[in-house]
Amino acid sequence: MAASGKKDYYDILGVSRNASADEIKKAYRKLTRKYHPDVNQGDAEAGKKFKEINEAHDVLSDPKKKAQYDQFGFVGDAPPPGEGGGFGGFGGFGGMDGETLEDLFGGFFGGRGRGRGAPNSPRRGSDLEMRMAIDLETAYRGATKDVEVPREETCPTCSGSGAEPGSDVQSCQACGGSGRVEQVINTPFGQMRQTGACAKCGGTGKVITKRCAECGGAGRVRKTRKLEVKIPPGVDTGTSLRMGGAGEAGRNGGPSGDLFIVLNVKPDKRFERSGDDLHISVEISVPQAALGTTIHVQTFDGSENLDVPAGTQPGATLRVRGRGMPKLRGGGRGDMHIHVRVTVPKNLSDNAKRLMTELADELKVNVSKAGTKENKESKKENLFDWMKDKFS
Ligand SMILES: [Zn+2]
Numbered sequence: 367m368a369a370s371g372k373k374d375y376y377d378i379l380g381v382s383r384n385a386s387a388d389e390i391k392k393a394y395r396k397l398t399r400k401y402h403p404d405v406n407q408g409d410a411e412a413g414k415k416f417k418e419i420n421e422a423h424d425v426l427s428d429p430k431k432k433a434q435y436d437q438f439g440f441v442g443d444a445p446p447p448g449e450g451g452g453f454g455g456f457g458g459f460g461g462m463d464g465e466t467l468e469d470l471f472g473g474f475f476g477g478r479g480r481g482r483g484a485p486n487s488p489r490r491g492s493d494l495e496m497r498m499a500i501d502l503e504t505a506y507r508g509a510t511k512d513v514e515v516p517r518e519e520t521c522p523t524c525s526g527s528g529a530e531p532g533s534d535v536q537s538c539q540a541c542g543g544s545g546r547v548e549q550v551i552n553t554p555f556g557q558m559r560q561t562g563a564c565a566k567c568g569g570t571g572k573v574i575t576k577r578c579a580e581c582g583g584a585g586r587v588r589k590t591r592k593l594e595v596k597i598p599p600g601v602d603t604g605t606s607l608r609m610g611g612a613g614e615a616g617r618n619g620g621p622s623g624d625l626f627i628v629l630n631v632k633p634d635k636r637f638e639r640s641g642d643d644l645h646i647s648v649e650i651s652v653p654q655a656a657l658g659t660t661i662h663v664q665t666f667d668g669s670e671n672l673d674v675p676a677g678t679q680p681g682a683t684l685r686v687r688g689r690g691m692p693k694l695r696g697g698g699r700g701d702m703h704i705h706v707r708v709t710v711p712k713n714l715s716d717n718a719k720r721l722m723t724e725l726a727d728e729l730k731v732n733v734s735k736a737g738t739k740e741n742k743e744s745k746k747e748n749l750f751d752w753m754k755d756k757f758s
């Protein structure tokens with residue numbers, strides 16, 4: 367403690383008089399962890415120390431206050447230690463360098479996490495997510511598509527300040543332009559200082575005399591933008607395309623968020639997809655299945671000849687390598703699977719019937735029907751023919 371009864375802030379933080387801003391910050395962090403009331407439950411001495419540490423940091427982290435302290439040994443009309451109260455004449459405290467205790471202890475004490483800086487510190491814009499339905503052929507070839515994105519952008523008229531161009535923007539009197547105000551609250555550990563957003567300026571540190579006509583002072587406007595989305599070949603349902611910086615605008619000069627386009631690939635009439643493979647079904651006739659043939663198979667790149675070997679069974683699958691979907695990662699293509707359905711001819715001509723019967727004889731398969739059923743059928747047919755003749 368200095369002889370005048372004022373505190374030696376350098377002593378409190380355990381740093382030398384020519385310590386850099388970084389060293390001061392580091393020492394402060396270390397000490398607040400050690401003396402935080404949450405760690406030293408009910409220890410009044412630690413509570414007092416904690417208060418001193420904050421006080422010392424408040425002054426030494428602010429160049430203006432530090433300069434005055436270095437020159438005069440105190441800041442403003444500081445009261446003797448222990449009496450609390452504010453530092454008048456300097457428009458109050460500038461908070462803790464934009465950091466709250468939650469920031470310092472984020473995660474450590476189950477706080478609300480990091481990144482909750484002062485309201486007027488740069489913040490990244492939100493990410494946006496949009497869904498887009500495409501057909502399978504687009505997924506196969508890839509495409510460039512337009513998408514209309516409604517998003518918040520920085521107001522172009524006021525560049526985000528919220529003030530009408532040319533109008534006066536004043537520093538907030540209540541918080542001295544810092545956007546934060548400090549309150550002294552009484553706790554069982556002694557008095558504690560708490561910083562919060564300034565109510566008068568909403569934490570911006572500025573007071574606008576005339577609001578921007580375009581955004582009404584918000585500094586942000588909602589715009590629908592037409593953007594080009596590049597869809598690479600091989601995408602599938604659930605593929606998420608990231609467009610860096612195409613999300614909502616950041617605040618206070620922070621970067622924009624990203625836009626994610628989540629794809630839904632619609633089912634195709636001809637092809638069924640499984641991963642990188644495509645499946646198609648073809649119909650061939652009994653003689654084709656028995657004797658073998660060459661058929662035309664459809665692909666996205668036109669039709670292709672495919673040899674069907676003799677003796678192909680119903681339900682057999684033939685495969686053509688490299689005729690499936692392009693692989694999104696690693697290049698190459700999946701396969702095309704051809705599912706063979708064998709159709710049995712109906713409404714045979716008399717000659718076809720005769721040949722089929724001969725074939726049955728040759729293959730020694732029984733095609734005769736049990737009992738008199740065949741006779742009944744032929745009688746019915748004859749009756750039908752008779753009626754047709756009679757009434758036509
Ligand atoms: Zn504006």
Ligand SMILES: [Zn+2]
Binds near residue numbers: 545546566570
């Ligand atoms: Zn304010």
